[in-house]
Amino acid sequence: xxxxxxxxxxxxxxxxxxxxxxxxxxxxxxxxxxxxxxxxxxxxxxxxxxxxxxxxxxxxxxxxxxxxxxxxxxxxxxxxxxxxxxxxxxxxxxxxxxxxxxxxxxxxxxxxxxxxxxxxxxxxxxxxxxxxxxxxxxxxxxxxxxxxxxxxxxxxxxxxxxxxxxxxxxxxxxxxxxxxxxxxxxxxxxxxxxxxxxxxxxxxxxxxxxxxxxxxxxxxxxxxxxxxxxxxxxxxxxxxxxxxxxxxxxxxxxxxxxxxxxxxxxxxxxxxxxxxxxxxxxxxxxxxxxxxxxxxxxxxxxxxxxxxxxxxxxxxxxxxxxxxxxxxxxxxxxxxxxxxxxxxxxxxxxxxxxxxxxxxxxxxxxxxxxxxxxxxxxxxxxxxxxxxxxxxxxxxxxxxxxxxxxxxxxxxxxx
Numbered sequence: 001x002x003x004x005x006x007x008x009x010x011x012x013x014x015x016x017x018x019x020x021x022x023x024x025x026x027x028x029x030x031x032x033x034x035x036x037x038x039x040x041x042x043x044x045x046x047x048x049x050x051x052x053x054x055x056x057x058x059x060x061x062x063x064x065x066x067x068x069x070x071x072x073x074x075x076x077x078x079x080x081x082x083x084x085x086x087x088x089x090x091x092x093x094x095x096x097x098x099x100x101x102x103x104x105x106x107x108x109x110x111x112x113x114x115x116x117x118x119x120x121x122x123x124x125x126x127x128x129x130x131x132x133x134x135x136x137x138x139x140x141x142x143x144x145x146x147x148x149x150x151x152x153x154x155x156x157x158x159x160x161x162x163x164x165x166x167x168x169x170x171x172x173x174x175x176x177x178x179x180x181x182x183x184x185x186x187x188x189x190x191x192x193x194x195x196x197x198x199x200x201x202x203x204x205x206x207x208x209x210x211x212x213x214x215x216x217x218x219x220x221x222x223x224x225x226x227x228x229x230x231x232x233x234x235x236x237x238x239x240x241x242x243x244x245x246x247x248x249x250x251x252x253x254x255x256x257x258x259x260x261x262x263x264x265x266x267x268x269x270x271x272x273x274x275x276x277x278x279x280x281x282x283x284x285x286x287x288x289x290x291x292x293x294x295x296x297x298x299x300x301x302x303x304x305x306x307x308x309x310x311x312x313x314x315x316x317x318x319x320x321x322x323x324x325x326x327x328x329x330x331x332x333x334x335x336x337x338x339x340x341x342x343x344x345x346x347x348x349x350x351x352x353x354x355x356x357x358x359x360x361x362x363x364x365x366x367x368x369x370x371x372x373x374x375x376x377x378x379x380x381x382x383x384x385x386x387x388x389x390x391x392x393x394x395x396x397x398x399x400x401x402x403x404x405x406x407x408x409x410x411x412x413x414x415x
Contacts, residue, residue: 001172003029004038004060006052008067008077009151012041021066021153028160032169033177034062035225044068046080053084057144062168067151069134071113078119078137081148085139087121095126095135102133127163131155136164176229180236181212182220182243183253183262185404189213192250196220199246204235215393216400217259252404259403260288266410267298272347274406276302277315277340279327280354280370284399300344305336311353315339328353328365330373334382337375348409349375350402354385356394370398374405381409 005022012019019041026036037059042048044067056063068077082089096118103110117133120126127136127147132155137148147164149156184192189211200209206226212219222239224232244251253262267274276285286302289295303314308327311317316339317332325331333353341349354370361367367389373382385401387394 001034001061001168002037002059003034003062003064004040004056005029005036006056006063006065007039007041007151008044008049008065009041010043010074012067013043021151021156024153024157025064025066025160028165029062029064029168030177030179032165032172033175034168034172035177044074044076046076046083049077049080050084053146057142061144063144063146065146065148066156069137069148069150071117071133077148078121081124081137081139081146082121085121085123085141087123089119090122091115091118092120092126092135093118094128095120098128098130098135099133127159129155129159130162131158138164174227176224176226176232178224178229178232178236180222180240181255182222182240182251183257183259184218184220184247184250185216185252185259185400187218187247187250189218192218192220192247195247196243199239199242203239206232207235207239216397252407258288259400259407260292263289263403263407263410264292264295264298266407268294270410272410273298273300273344274348274350275300275340275344275346276402277336277349277351278302278304279306279311279336279352280356281352281395281399281402282306282356284395285350285352285402288399288403300346303340303343311336315343326365328355328369328371330371330382330384333371333373334375334380337373337380337382341375347376348406350406351375352398352402354394354398356398357389357391368394370394370401372398372402372405374402374409376409381405 005025007019007022011017022039029036040052042052053063068075099114099118100110103114114133120135120137125138127138129135132150132152134150136159139146149159203209206224208223210221212221222236224236226232252259278285283304289299305311305315308322312319315336317335321331321335333351336351337349340351351373355361355365355367357367368387370385370387371382373380387397
């Protein structure tokens with residue numbers, strides 16, 4: 001089954017809100033082996049809705065809409081769908097009871113706008129909204145299915161999980177779509193493609209490879225599509241095993257896990273504690289580590305040593321090191337890693353110092369020059385990186401690279 005997702009609302013088109021609905025819907029539909037062929041965002045008006053449906057039904061068996069079902073005068077989707085499917089709007093009394101119950105629970109009184117939310121086209125199946133006042137609408141037409149849901153994310157998700165996905169599963173075909181993600185770190189996209197050229201050329205026809213780059217991480221997505229699930233699983237696993245032999249030093253994880261989650265598992269598994277001393281990353285490493293629930297069991301704390309004064313007075317970096325080599329240097333970052341590890345008495349410590357940009361660079365140390373060090377009971381190692389001239393990307397790349405350096409040390413891999 002092929003699907004198109006249509007998000008409705010001017011707030012999406014003008015960038016007032018980020019469209020997270022289509023991302024979530026796509027993931028959930030794909031998990032039940034429905035192929036997404038297109039995503040579209042349109043304004044909430046009849047002409048655009050009509051055009052979008054007409055185009056979608058040419059290539060998709062399932063059309064999923066979110067947005068435009070609210071009680072205000074700028075919500076036109078329900079009226080447009082009623083006209084498109086040549087129906088009339090009638091009161092759905094189950095929906096009306098649900099709306100009355102919700103408004104009563106919230107201490108409000110039912111008004112005409114609320115009552116109008118219970119109107120639904122007379123030729124559709126009404127989907128209960130247990131968390132809001134706008135019901136979902138399910139149409140069958142021309143061998144196609146169109147489902148319209150509210151744009152409020154938690155209302156839409158409740159409908160999808162408890163009703164829509166189970167119903168769609170009943171009609172699923174025997175075509176399987178399997179994805180496998182491989183997370184790589186420490187290599188550019190062009191160099192990675194060069195290393196994988198021979199491996200990629202030998203992939204079987206049923207497998208497709210996609211590169212998904214982001215600052216600090218490149219994900220490789222292998223997709224298998226066919227009717228024999230066991231054969232597809234084997235093809236993916238066999239080729240992943242071959243891949244791990246081609247780029248063993250750059251693979252840091254698999255599937256949807258973030259690098260900070262992978263590191264967390266390694267730290268917990270080996271009962272290891274960690275601390276951080278951050279200069280150019282400004283606390284971002286600590287933020288990534290503590291974004292994982294339960295991180296207090298392995299993360300003791302950090303020092304954001306942005307100034308030389310803090311590097312010297314708190315972390316114990318010798319003033320002569322700062323004068324001789326500067327803050328952005330191997331000597332300084334190693335002293336920072338050693339100092340913060342001693343302060344917090346942790347098994348590992350990671351430190352960063354660099355020039356995130358966009359200013360502050362020199363010919364000797366251009367913007368994007370970052371030193372990262374990792375300290376443990378065996379000593380300290382450090383490495384210099386040249387990331388580029390974009391500040392936000394430099395901070396993110398440095399942070400993820402630092403986490404991966406710790407992970408490699410824990411797993412006894414060469415840097």
